[in-house]
Amino acid sequence: MATVVLPRLLDPATGGRRSIEVSGGTIEAALESLLAEMPAVEVHLFDHTGALRPHVLCFVDSESNRLEDRQATIAPSCRIRFVQAVSGG
Amino acid sequence: MRLAIGTEKGGYLLDVGSGDVTGPVFPGWKVTAFGRTPGGDHLAGVGSNWFGAAIHRSPDFESWTQIEDGPSYGEEGELSEIWTFHTSGGTVLTGVAEAGLFRSADEGQTWAGVEGLNRHRTRAEWVPGGGGLCAHSILEGGESVWVGISAVGVFRSDDGGATWEPKNEGVPSPLTEPDAARPDVGYCVHSIAHDPAAPHRMWRQDHAGVFRSEDGADSWQRIETGLPAGFGFVMCRDHASGRLFTVPLHSDGNRVPVDGAFRAFVSRDDGDSWEIAGQGWSDSPDFTSVLRGAVASDGDGTVALGTTGGWVWVTEDAGDTWRSPPARFPRIGALTLL
Numbered sequence: 001m002a003t004v005v006l007p008r009l010l011d012p013a014t015g016g017r018r019s020i021e022v023s024g025g026t027i028e029a030a031l032e033s034l035l036a037e038m039p040a041v042e043v044h045l046f047d048h049t050g051a052l053r054p055h056v057l058c059f060v061d062s063e064s065n066r067l068e069d070r071q072a073t074i075a076p077s078c079r080i081r082f083v084q085a086v087s088g089g
Numbered sequence: 090m091r092l093a094i095g096t097e098k099g100g101y102l103l104d105v106g107s108g109d110v111t112g113p114v115f116p117g118w119k120v121t122a123f124g125r126t127p128g129g130d131h132l133a134g135v136g137s138n139w140f141g142a143a144i145h146r147s148p149d150f151e152s153w154t155q156i157e158d159g160p161s162y163g164e165e166g167e168l169s170e171i172w173t174f175h176t177s178g179g180t181v182l183t184g185v186a187e188a189g190l191f192r193s194a195d196e197g198q199t200w201a202g203v204e205g206l207n208r209h210r211t212r213a214e215w216v217p218g219g220g221g222l223c224a225h226s227i228l229e230g231g232e233s234v235w236v237g238i239s240a241v242g243v244f245r246s247d248d249g250g251a252t253w254e255p256k257n258e259g260v261p262s263p264l265t266e267p268d269a270a271r272p273d274v275g276y277c278v279h280s281i282a283h284d285p286a287a288p289h290r291m292w293r294q295d296h297a298g299v300f301r302s303e304d305g306a307d308s309w310q311r312i313e314t315g316l317p318a319g320f321g322f323v324m325c326r327d328h329a330s331g332r333l334f335t336v337p338l339h340s341d342g343n344r345v346p347v348d349g350a351f352r353a354f355v356s357r358d359d360g361d362s363w364e365i366a367g368q369g370w371s372d373s374p375d376f377t378s379v380l381r382g383a384v385a386s387d388g389d390g391t392v393a394l395g396t397t398g399g400w401v402w403v404t405e406d407a408g409d410t411w412r413s414p415p416a417r418f419p420r421i422g423a424l425t426l427l
Contacts, residue, residue: 009117012135012145013155040155044140048167055139084139 002078004034006041009084013040022080027060028070030080045082055085092385092393092401093131093150095120095423100133102150102427103416105393105403110416114153115145122382123425124174126181126196134171134183134423142170144183146197150427160191160200162207173382175227184224188215188238192250206236206244206253211274215241216264218277218296225381226281230288233305235281240264242276243293243306256306261297263341280324280381282333292360294324294335294381301360315363316354317347322381328388330407332357334366336379336394349374353394355408367404369411385424395421 001021006014022033035042047053052067059065059081060074074080094101099113100120114120115135121142122134131150136142144160145153162168166187173184181193183200190203206224215222218240226237234246235256242257257276261267264275277296284290289305292312298319300309313319318337325334333356338344346352355366377398385393390407399418404411 009137009140012115012118012153013143039157040143043143043159043161044137047141048162048164050164053139053141 001076002030002074002080004030005079005081006038007082007084010041010044010082013044014038025073025076026070027065027067027072027074027080030074030078031067031070057083057085059083090391090403090405091427092403093123093423093425093427094395094401094418094421095123095133095382096399096419096421098419100135101416101418103401103414105401105414108414108416114150119170120423122171122173122183122423124181124183125176126193127176127179128196130196132174132181132197134174136170142168142185144171144197144200156197156200158199160185160202162187162189162202170221170223172223172225173227175229177229182227182234184227184236184238186221186223188222188224188241190224190227190236190250203250205246205251209244209253211241211255214272214274216275220380226278228281228283228288228291230283230285233288235283235291235306237278237281237293239279240277240296241274243278243281245306256302257309258307259302259309259311260293260295260300263296279322280384282324282326284326284331285328290359292324292326292333294321296320296341299324299335299360299363312356312360313363314361315356317350320344321378323353323379323384323394325384325386325392327386327390327392327407329390330357331359332407333360334384334392334408335363338378344378345376346378349376351375351377351396353392353402353408353411366408367406367410369404369413371413380422382423383421385426387426391426393424393426395424397421 022030090105092103101112124132131147144156147153170186175182189207191200228235244253262275280294291302293300353366354363377396383395394402
């Protein structure tokens with residue numbers, strides 16, 4: 001099972017859960033698993049085109065990833081971490 | 090009396106009598122609008138510059154749940170902010186940015202676009218104002234519904250929202266040269282109010298000044314006698330007294346009170362004339378302002394204003410006396426009385 005980690009700011013959408021085990025061997029399958037469990041986060045992570053929001057960062061393991069290749073395979077030990085950009089006031 | 094206060098950095102509850110404050114709810118998020126479902130649940134429009142916008146619902150203003158099937162344009166466009174709610178009968182309307190209306194008939198659980206407005210024939214000509222391209226004001230009376238959109242204008246529907254017509258005759262467009270033909274859209278309405286007992290009597294704080302309509306927005310006449318400036322964002326009517334309130338700002342290029350004298354102004358004669366609203370205002374220079382959503386009224390003498398500086402001003406006698414509780418908040422964009 002891969003792990004998705006979400007930022008604290010999304011607590012109102014997640015009920016305070018910041019880590020979730022997801023199934024699937026690809027990015028797409030992992031995201032589908034995440035959104036099936038936490039549908040309210042979709043509007044916050046992705047814009048109307050389905051792309052990762054501009055000021056949201058995603059790391060797949062240690063690599064920054066804009067999630068453009070949804071068919072990319074991931075290991076069962078993969079950690080997908082969404083991070084709030086350090087910007088704003 | 091309790092006030093729910095929506096700010097750039099969370100939502101707060103203020104007990105006006107004791108001065109006690111609870112919050113923030115939605116810490117780190119902008120709280121942009123408050124409303125109620127027909128069944129009485131609370132609604133909050135919540136947004137983020139990073140994470141987009143959503144509607145949350147609560148039975149008690151303490152535990153909140155995000156509505157999963159909220160208003161959306163789907164792949165056609167981004168919904169960036171919830172601006173206002175309007176509840177009537179069994180339905181709730183919300184006005185959003187990018188500008189449009191959505192309707193829920195199931196306590197806010199699901200939302201459908203008001204396509205007669207959202208796909209209006211003039212839609213390609215809609216442009217944003219300083220606050221974005223937003224549907225920020227909704228009124229309803231008889232068979233009619235009005236919506237104010239910046240910087241587009243007032244629209245009225247007389248058939249339950251199926252069709253809409255722009256209603257801005259008499260109001261200058263800040264986007265058009267004075268000698269040009271009047272466009273259908275391009276009018277920067279900031280706020281509208283009306284008399285529920287005679288809903289076609291309307292008042293309008295516009296980018297171009299303060300106006301009144303006696304015919305449901307078919308035509309507008311300027312009413313600024315006694316105001317230090319025509320610019321501002323607020324138009325509020327206390328229905329019990331019939332008094333109107335606005336907060337004038339110097340100009341569109343200088344959006345602060347004239348000479349730093351922060352005051353609400355009142356009209357006791359349906360807008361024929363205006364004067365400083367009562368007593369209690371600070372004599373200290375105050376260059377803050379009040380945004381269009383940061384106004385709340387119970388319709389029975391209580392009016393509250395929230396400022397961009399984070400102060401709240403309250404009157405409980407229809408504007409004769411004003412006081413400001415000591416609590417100070419982030420920039421206030423939304424206000425409601427609980």
